[in-house]
Amino acid sequence: MSSPEIASLSxxxxxxxxxxxxxxxxxxxxxxxxAWDWRETGTDxxxxxxxxxxxxxxxxxxxxxxxGRGMSEALQVPSATLDFVKQQGIEVxxxxxxxxxxxYNKLAVQGAKVGGVFHSTC
Numbered sequence: 001m002s003s004p005e006i007a008s009l010s011x012x013x014x015x016x017x018x019x020x021x022x023x024x025x026x027x028x029x030x031x032x033x034x035a036w037d038w039r040e041t042g043t044d045x046x047x048x049x050x051x052x053x054x055x056x057x058x059x060x061x062x063x064x065x066x067x068g069r070g071m072s073e074a075l076q077v078p079s080a081t082l083d084f085v086k087q088q089g090i091e092v093x094x095x096x097x098x099x100x101x102x103x104y105n106k107l108a109v110q111g112a113k114v115g116g117v118f119h120s121t122c
Contacts (some may be wrong), residue, residue, distance in 0.1 A: 001031035003062075003108040003115065006101045012069060012099075014120050028104070029060035029115040036117055048076025049117065051084040057115040064091045064107060068100030068118035075119045 006028065007015040014023045016033040025036040038044065041052040049067060057065065065085055069075040073096050085092040095103060097118050107114040 003030045003104075004028060004033055004112060005105050005108050006116075006118070009101050009118075009120060011052045012121050014019060014118060015027060016035075023058065024121070025058050025117075025119050027115070027117050029057045029062055030113055031060070040054060045070075045074045045122070046076050047078055049078070049081050051081055053117060054081070054085060055102065056083065057117060058088055058090060061113055062090060062115035063113040064093070064115070066100050066104040066107070066118075067092065068097030068104075068116065068120075070097055070119040070122050072088040072096075072122045074122040 005017045007017045012024050014026050019033055023035045026038045027034055041050050045051055076096050082092055104116045
């Protein structure tokens, strides 16, 4: 199963190929995507992305995870979260969201088992 490409990104709006929904923030993995609702885990810009935000994507068989911190990189990614991903044997890359989407799409087109979590505003 391949990772779906992100078809478009603008402030507060993301579209994933093959999905009729649009997202403000989203999670993607081989074969699927869904909205990333920060309220599920109590996430906020600080302290930032928590392991609980990533568990669902990591369980989908990804070998690499891309995290988009927002257009202005307001969303923090604590070192403990990065360590959690690496302890699963999964490579992780963190970028401002525009660069993160470009990196994710490049990997998806190459057939990599890549997943991502992306914040589309600040």
